[in-house]
Amino acid sequence: MYVSKLVESLPPSGIRAFFDLVLGMKDVISLGVGEPDFVTPWNIREKAIYSYEQGYTSYTSNKGLAELRKDIVDFLKSRYGLQYDWDKEMLVTVGVSEGLDIAVRAILNRGEKVLVHEPCFVAYAPLVKLAGGEPIPVITEASEGFKVTPEKLQKAWKKGTKAFIFNYPCNPTGTSYTKSELLAIAKVAKKLDFLILSDEVYDELTYDFDHTPMATLPGMKDRVVYLNGFSKAYAMTGFRLGWAAGPEKILSAMTKIHQYTIMCAPISSQMAAREAIKNGAKDVLAMKREYNRRRNFIVTGLNDIGLECHMPQGAFYAFPSIKSLGGMSSLDFAKELLEKEKVALVPGNAFGSQCADHVRISYASSYDNLKEAVARMKRFIEKRKKR
């Protein structure tokens, strides 16, 4: 009775009980993890330890260490030719999660609408609702590799749409976009006049073509809140460090919320992030090459055992269909697979109401695990078919 009606109205995570089941079970091969299986490279960890030794235990400025913001801005300039003002257009956040939260809160008036593609990361629609907005789903299809197309975007658009939350490479589908595909999406944003909150946290893990940040497209920089962070590229999930870049007015509004809620990101994480930007490129590349091989391995393996799966272009997820199992729901599939074969994965319905016939498989796991998991899934499917 003390809980707000808004929070109460948020869908309880339908698969919370399933998660609890997985967390309580031992000796599970888990392909259900949304983070790298690499430990943060030592030079980055060492920098964090050193920062403690040197007594860096205080707050930083709300926006983050000036040196770090300059490093990020320099990186974006040299990597993508993108120019941001380090002081006015860059904010260091506690992961992309915080960046996204304060971005929607900074831009939305009550009742305004935000386009959200489905399947997508679990937090998008709830964050829009918490900010008083209305999420409008843009349903993508397995037959199209779960791509958001300009047509789908236009069709879903309603009057009062303020923004589109766009994640590529995408968690959970691994789908990403070529520059020409992004140009087509940018064109719709300009025509229908909405912002793009671009979650590009998996940008370094793009395998078949170069990643193009939305903000680099002609005329888009003032229309994009560019969200990224250190979690996936540098295997720094536990450091909780991200950043947001974008138009000064929006960034300034986001900073206002950030200063009242978070104050600042942890100083040790910020010091470690400076090391990551300066000396992390080689490790990022090595991890990317490794993920790419695992991707090829698992997607071939899944298709071989009859779980149809498109080739994801990025991130570390495969999103196969379980339709061949004759209407079994993804939650039932996940539960039974866990009980019978001790393989954990995430049911698709966690990522959108239309995804109950898919499951998310994270290939951020060793080859031996992936190989064994495919063998167990094969056995599971064969036994089911014999029933």
Next chain:
Amino acid sequence: MDEILEILLNDARRSPEEIAKMTRKPVAVVKKTIKKYEDDGTIVQYKAIINPEMVEDRGHPPVRALIEVSILPQKDVGFDHVAERIYSFSEVKSCYLVSGSYDLLLIVEGENIQTVAEFVSSKLSPMENVRQTTTHFLLKKYKEDGKIFKAPSKSKRLNISY
């Protein structure tokens, strides 16, 4: 480096079928490539890296020493000829020509300290062209070829997360 070599360098147990899946190449092509590498000596040997401290029945484990050797180079052949005479001893497991205050760095293995000492005093040091040797016995192996010699620690990740 060719991706097939990179995969095998990291884990020589990967089968051609697995490598084919990882690299999206036909199995036959992978097999042919590996055969070529084996035949032309690119792939010298497949072997396991073993942490001697974890081997239960170790008996008397061999002793290893790093030996710095200063040598006099020879006309026309430089260091190569002397190096060949040294690395041909079966006790010499590795031999590197290095820059700095000495010339060759050897890894020498023997049954015990005395065997290694005898190798140095009776075979290595008396050689013509060997000017000086310094022997360092290995006490503990922490890391070799990028692999850390420690029982693998359990993953700290949760089993499931978004």
